Amino acid sequence: MNKNREFSILFPNFADIEYKQLSPESCHDLGLDTLCSCITNDSKEQNLIMNIISNMTADPRVAEYRCQVFGDILRNPKLRTRMVELFDKLGFIKQFSASRIQSDEKLGFWHLMHRLDELNDYIKCVEEMKHCLEGEKLESKGLKGFLSYIDELYNEACFAEMKKDIAELKVKSADIxxxxxxxxxNERFEATSMGLISVNARQFKKSNIVSNFADALASKNKINDRPAWDGDMHYHQVDKLRTHVISKTINKMGEYLAVTNTPFVDGRIRATVTQTPDGDGSSGATFYLDKVLNKMLDSMVKKLRDTLSKYADIAIVNISQLVPEFFYYIRFADFIEQYTEKGFKFCEAKTLSDDDIFMDAKGMYNMKLAVNSEKMEDIVCNDLVFDKEHTIYILTGANRGGKTTITQAVGIMYVLAQGGISVPADSFLYRPVDCVYTHFPADEDKTLDLGRLGEECVRFKDIYSSCTKDSLLLLNETFSTTSFEEGFFIARDSVKAIAQKKVRTIYNTHMHKLALEADDINSTEGYAKVSSLIMKSDNGQRSFKVEVGSPEGMSYAHDIAVKYGVTFDMLTDTEKTTH
Incomplete structure (x- = not known):
């Protein structure tokens, strides 16, 4: 069996695929840690999901491969339930087996029989897994490939033959x-090695026929010239105290009895002859037969058990490595199904090959809103496009108007889509990104050495050096920790550098003047286009809707001032009426 052959339902075996890991800061900025905790309560599964969705590649084949697998699993809830049951059983068997091997110092026949039971359970699990997948109408290359993979492992491990052998050999230890x-x-008639012929449910009994035959054989000095056992079962009872009888018996009957008629028809299983190591005190085995037999039996049983386990363990290990990948899909499918039943909408993301369009999202919303909302009607959905005319957005609007929420939503859409998971939208067409980079305000304790502005500058330079034209860059109030004049100067140069690199970007900021610089930046030949994106307001009321347009900074401030009575006229009129 090819031990090195591996299969994955997450990472297709395409050549030259480069993966990039999102930074812990980006995972936190996008709220992926919170999302994972909503999907499962198990901390290990949370880490598993986080590691997978934060591992990204711009190769669309990977996203399509994962999307197909997730579609199969989402459409088949019974498949999910049954697979989890089988995985739990496999995990228990594997763990129990390992603990027994560590705790049992001496391996005897009971241990051999116990191992046969384990192997039988393994085989049943794999058979049920095959049956479970064969009973579904699979459409994805991933699950079809997995079914072929476990079928190949099943055949290479000789599970069908082994199952038959186990059924024939399965004898309770009490019946042995x-x-x-x-x-x-050897030439001194000392026992050197031994092979197992059979395990029997009855004791040998001395009969006159057997005894007379054995005595005759010894007296006539006959030695068989064939090492193979012909099936005859002659028993000669040996008294431990009469060592000369033992010596004489082994002298005359001590040829190797080959294992030819055992139920283990496979040649690998027959290789159960054990060698007695030199210097272990067994050179006197002729005179201490009972002691040597026990020792050699223990060694032989261990080798037989290991031979039985070898191919089964390879198959089980290979299949077990895929269990976490299945749990990734299953937990997300359960989550999506749960919120779909509550009325929240999700769709299958589709990759784009158009050079002019990078993303076209209709009716999208932040996945985290679903967790914190009772019904879909409470959520405001938005449309957004990345194309050659809208590659970089300068997003402005009122505080607490939804700028961070929509910025975060776009990042989550890419992470989920490229992880193969259904996304929160009416439709989502996109070109995959090689990574998502975020620049959100840092925690206070991370800015002590450099100061807030210094820390922001250093972090932005590192991010800019790492991102490419295939990346997604999300900036949240970047360079806003200093005076407006200083922040604006740095922000403008940063946006021009991003435009030169043609990175898909959303830069949400309170610096409305920066959005007004779009035309100036766009005048440079060869740069990506910058657009002003605004969070709309309606008479000072937050709408949480975005649209391309000129900044509303002054008009929105006026609306707020009017609402709360703090315009000059309103303030002075109030002053006059109080006197």
Whole structure:
């Protein structure tokens, strides 16, 4: 069996695929940690999901491969339930087996029989997994490939033959009354190795016929010229105290009895002859047969058990490595199904090959809103396009007007889509990105050495050096920790540099003047286009809707002033009426 052959339902075996890991800061800025905690309560599964969705590539084949697998799993809730049951059973068997191997110092026949039970359970699990997948109408290359993969492992591990052998060999330890062995001896007629012939439910009994035959064989000095056992079962009872009888018996009957008629028809299973190591005190085995037999039996049983386990373990390990990948899809499918039943909308993301359009989202919303909302009607959805005329957005609007929410939503859409997961939108067409970079306000304790502005500058330079034209860059109030004049100067140069690199960007900021610089930046030949994006307001009321347009900074401030009575006329009129 090819131990090195691996299969994945997450990472297709395409050549030259480069993956990039989102930084912990970006994962936190996008709220992925919160999202993972909503999907599962298990901390290990949360880490698993986080590691997968934060591992990104711009290769559209990976996103399409994952999307197809997720579609199959989402459409088949019974498949999800049954697979989880089988995975739980596999995990228990594997863990129990490992603990027994560590705790049992001596391996005897009971341990062999216990291992047979384990292997039988393994085989049943794999068979049920095959049956479970074969019973579904699979459409994805990933799950179809997995079904072929476990079928290949099943056949290479000789599970069908092994299952038959186990059924024939399965004897309770309490029923074992005797064993038949073949013993090899050296020129001094000392026991050197031994092979197992059979395990028997009855004890051997001395009969006159057997006794007379054995005595005759010894007296006539006959030695078989064939090392293979012909099936005859002759028993000669040996008294431990009469060592000369033992010596004489082994002398005359000590040829190697090959294992030819055992139920283990596979040649790998037959290789159960054990060598007695030199210097272990067994050179006197001829005179201490009972001691040597016990020792050699233990060694032989271990080798037989290991031989049985070898191919089964390879298959189980290979299948077990895929269990976390299945849980990734299953937990997300359960989550999407749960919120779909509550009325929240999701769709299958589609990759684009158009060079002029990078993203076209209709009716999208921040996934985190679904967790914190009782119904879909409470959520405001938005449309947004990235194309050659709108590659960089300068997003402005009122405080607490939804700028951060929409910025975060775009990042989550890409992460989920490229992870193969359904996205919160009516439709989502996109070109995958190689990574998502975020520049959100840092925690206070991270700015002590450089100061807030210094820390922002250093972090932005690192991000800018890492991102490419295939990246997504999300900036949240970047360079806003200093005076307006200083912040605006740095922000303008930063946006021009981003435009030169042609990085898809959303820069949400309170610096409305920066949005007014779009025309000036766009006048430079070869730069990506910058657009002003605003959070609309209606007479001072937040609408949480975005649209391309000129900044509303002054008009919005006037609306707020009017609402709360703090215009000059309103203030002075109030002053006059109080006197």
């Amino acid at each position: 009354q005797s064993v038949t062995v073949g013993i090899n001896v």
